[in-house]
Amino acid sequence: MDISFLNAYFIPLVMAACLVIGYCIKHISWLYRISNEYIPAILALCGALLAVADAGSASLEIIIKGAVTGLASTGLYEAFSQLINKHSERKDCDETKK
Template identity: 40%
Template sequence: MDINFLVDYINPLILGICLLVGFVLKTAFDKFPNKYIPLCALCMGTIIAILINLQSGINAEVILGGMISGLASTGLYEMLRNLLDKDGKSKEGE
């Protein structure tokens, strides 16, 4: 099954906002559980997509685009973290 068609629904603006807010949640709040960051990104992406498209109309495509963009932000964070962690040692514990 090819799921490359989902890339068409990614909104770079929503992806960027969710990426930065997720990074702030991860770094600023020590007690915030990491397992809830994708859920927060999904909800935030959906809300932002609805707010952006409020006047033009809300449909399932808008909601799907917000959800995919929010979840893509967590994947982008993990990809960047792995690319920047070249020596194999994580700097998060320091």
């Protein structure tokens, strides 16, 4: 399955902004009431709004690009946090063997 067509739907500036928004939702203590299951939907909406603001006009293509980018930022955050946790677990295991 070739998914290279998805590369046309990413907006780097929106990706960075959605990563920051998602990180803030996850780690700011007064936002604890927001369940983790709502974060992808929030970031899809934020991505769509930011893409429209970045483009200066609203079209279905721009809204979809922004929403896909917002969802991709969720996946990127999860992949990065799992990589960091895996690395720290391996480091902890190495320290206990000494």
